Amino acid sequence: MLGLPPLITALNQALHLPAPQFKDYRSTQTLQTRLYLWQAAWRAAQARPLLGWGDETFSSEVYNHLSPQEISALLVLELGLDKGYHAEPAWPGFYLINPIKKDRQFVHVIYVHPHNVWMDELYAHGFVGAFLGLLTGIVYLRKVWQQESSALLPLLVAVLPYLVFLTAWFYVVTVTPLFFLLLGTALADVTRSRPEHPDERPPLQMT
Incomplete structure (x- = not known):
């Protein structure tokens, strides 16, 4: 994952394409854009509280649950533009318009x-x-906890960081397999440490 930005940059240079722009995920703008996305998801969940909207449909619904002002603020933050821009629908995206600069761009x-x-x-x-x-x-x-209480703390230590990571991200191929590997290892350890017949006593040996 960390090697992707330099790899993409090198590929663009080799193909004589414009230099890519990578977003700084440490910036406060990133948090603000996420707050808008969370708000849209929460409103959508309230609109269909029982079974939701289904997997992989958020991209087609997100803007339907934000006000025009929120859409403008979200896109301005996402693209790093000044606050003088406002968004107007233009399928399949939006026009960002700045009347002062007389600028209009499709996004x-x-x-x-x-x-x-x-x-x-x-x-x-x-x-x-x-x-x-x-x-x-x-x-x-x-x-x-019931089968091997001593394994609960190592299990939580293994999986909690990933759960915290997911509060601001989503399932990604580079991380999710590692999570399930740790989870499976912890489960296998618990299963192995549990006696198959807990009430069975070892046979008495005569010497």
């Missing part, structure tokens, strides 16, 4: 996910689906 910004897996679950699967997902996690942790 088509696609948000595939709300950059928060909890909001994503509420949006995609509704409150019912989100509750069932949370219940599954609670049942799993309870099983671990």
